Amino acid sequence: MKMMIKDSPFPYELLPLGDSAIIFRLASCISTELNRFVRSLTDVIEAQPFAGFIECVPSFAAVAIHYDPLLVSRSRAGEELKHDTIFETVRARLETYLSKELLSAADQLTRTVEIPVCYGGEYGPDLSLVAKLNRLSEEEVIAIHAAGSYLVYMLGFAPGFPYLGGMSERIAAPRHQTPRTSIPRGSVGIAGKQTGVYSVSTPGGWQLIGRTPLALFRPQEEIPSLLRPGDSVQFKPITSEEYKLYIEGEL
Secondary structure, eight states: OOEEOTTSSOEEEEEEOTTSEEEEEOOSSOOHHHHHHHHHHHHHHHHSOOTTEEEEEEOSSEEEEEEOHHHHHHHOOGGGGGOSSHHHHHHHHHHHHTTSOHHHHOOOOOOEEEEEEEESGGGOTTHHHHHHHTTOOHHHHHHHHHHOOEEEEEEOSSTTOEEEEOOOGGGOBOOOSSOEEEEOTTEEEEEBTEEEEOSSOEEEOSEEEEEOSSOSBOTTSSSOBSOOTTOEEEEEEOOHHHHHHHHTTOO
């Protein structure tokens, strides 16, 4: 059953995900407003976690909330003792967060992260194909891609891999029918109406138009991902010579 969030037009569902997680699902579409609410809910839960809470994993329009069933069970009190399942208790606890004015109270700090990209050539082997599919020159594809301001909707697929929204449909391109078995770390790709950056070397089917020398996944650091949901990304074209200087630490 879908329910309405107080003071919000969004219906939601709370669904079990195994025996130690619950999905708070708003919709199955991509929307900046929905995503902002997802990030707001995540921030509120993490700032004031309930007993037994482990972590939130936000996506486009849903949040997976992971918890320790044993700790939740031990902390139950009052009306919660009447619940037949741990899921009912966690669901009731999550619904208390909805009374908070999430959309208005979430003063999220939006970072702008500039990512240098060397487009085309050995770093962007599919740039010419993307240009051909859209009846543009390679220079036009680069200009359009670099002119955009992109919202980091979520991280997924691989550690630190950002799903970015806001790309112009003028440079949209389908995935390869046969994925590459290995794509270099830092490759900037296009898949449909989305763009993203491969944070680690992995198989993939996106159209590769460039590569960044920056490391998006940094496992040695306390916060291992360069980007976070809610960030704004801007791409900056650089030359192959500048790319090498970045790699050598001179830029």
